[in-house]
Amino acid sequence: MAKVIGGITTSHIPAIGVAIDKGLEDTPYYRDLFATYPPIREWLNEEKPDIAVLFYNDHGLEMWLDKKPTFAIGCAPQYENADEGWGIKPIPPLTGETELSWHIVNHLIENDFDPTVCQDIKVDHGATVPMTLLWPNHNYQGIKVIPVAINCERHPMPKPSRSYAFGKAIGDAIRCWDQDAKVVLLGTGGLSHQLDGPRAGILNAEFDNYCMDKLVSDPQELCKFSNVELIEKGGAQMVELAMWLAMRGALGEGVPEERLRNYVSPISNTGVGVQLLIPQD
Amino acid sequence: MTDYKMRPVEGTIHFDGAQATKGFNFNKMCFSFNNEEARQAFLADPEAYMERFKLSEEFKQALRDKDLNKLLELGGSIYYMAKLAGIFGWNMQVIGGMQSGRTTEEFQAYLESQGRGKTTNG
Structure with a gap:
């Protein structure tokens, strides 16, 4: 049977992709952020997952x-990336994995x-920045x-509780797939940031760390928030916690x-959190 | 009737169905900027390009004025406005400053004031 071996949360902000393109990983601004990834890459190299389910x-x-x-799921043999305008x-x-997708x-x-x-979709920086950071x-x-x-x-966007439940159903699906495969989950985006309007620039390191704590120990607490409460606490794009919750749902209940x-803040306009979670079974 | 109305958040316009309806043509124009030829066509003749996407006079004027908050108010989505900003070479700190009434340097300092020093590593 397929096995979920771990979950990784990571930002996907475009500025990180630009920093990689320009070789800025070891500059003072980016050093703390990029220092997080080598131990995760080592873990990936040791565990050698076959498949990544990327939220x-x-x-x-x-x-x-x-x-x-x-909610949308890729069922394609391949996913291309393209010009996003900036x-x-x-x-x-x-490369896709159509059998598990279906x-x-x-x-x-x-x-x-x-x-x-989706049998034919392009994926944007939300998917490509995490892939570039991890591999x-x-x-x-x-x-x-x-x-x-x-x-x-x-809006309307799925409620945080619904994204968690959606992820949980995906995790159950993976665990009942009758193929021997190791699956890693990637929850991307977040944490606090607001790109739009007079309130642009708001960050909330305390709430970001609270979310990371609860993501591990008690994700149901995060499922109690409405999207507007997340916006009040962490800015309009704090709603990207959806992907973290879906990942956590898929990881299993323990x-x-x-x-x-x-946790590094700010990178670009964002509080950037990274976690590696290993399910205990 | 189901209560789905989002309560207001100061300094924020929720991009909901009503906004998305008002801003559709503008956002569609900005979506076209995923393509380099489209970006060049806009830069060569912004008025003609805006006309092609049937932008209202209000939208056209807000764009001429580079009034980002007005564009949001009229129904712009920040995800598509980011593609417009790319054409002008504005990054997220530049447009963050423009929207919050700060210079880019002031906006960066505002970000830093809430963040740096709160880094955790472990």
Whole structure:
């Protein structure tokens, strides 16, 4: 049977992709952030997961406002990246895992989640920045990827509790897949930030750390928040906690081991959290 | 009727159905900026480009004025406005300052004042 071996939370802000392109990893501004990743890469190298289920939100590359799914799952053999309009270099395509994608879709619909099913989508920085951070120099040929998109762009967005439940259903699907495969979960985005309006620039390090604490020990506490409460506490884009909650739901109900945590703020306009969680079974 | 109205948050316009309806043409124009030829076409003749996407006079004027808060108020989405900002070479700190009434340096200092020193590593 397939096994979920761990969950990683990471930011996906474009500025990180630009910093990688420009080789700024060891500058004072970025050093603390990039120092987080080598131990996670070592863990990935040791564990060698076969598949990554990657929770992200599309920021207007593939899923624009004309047809914007609330939840969407990639079922494609390959995912290309493309020009997003402001300067990160597109990266080589990610390889998909159609058999597990379809298994997840079938399991979800049997269990009352009805996502949009995507056989041909491009993925944006929400997916590519995490892949580049975790497998630098485009060295991700050894891992297959299943992108799962959650609408964080236009209200109404799924309630935090619903993103958690959606992730939980995906985790159940992975664990009942009758193939021997090691699966790592990636919850991307966040934490506190607001890009728009007179309130742009708000950060909340205390709340970010609270969220990281509860993500490990008691994610149900985070599921009690409404999206507007998240916006009040951590800015309009704090709603990206959705992907962290989906990842945590998929990880399973027991309290995982928190192998690693880092928090750096600000990077660009964002409080950046990174965690490596190992399920205890 | 189901209560789904989001309570107001100061300094923030929730990008909801009503805003998305008002701003559709503008956001559609900004979505086109994923393409380099489109960016060049806009830069070559912004008025013609805005006309092509049937922008209202209010939207056109806000864009001429580079009034980002007005664009948000009219129905702009920050995700698409970021693509517009890219054309002008404005990053997130530049537009953060423009929207919050700060210079870029002041905006960066504001970010730093809430963040640095709160780094944890472990």
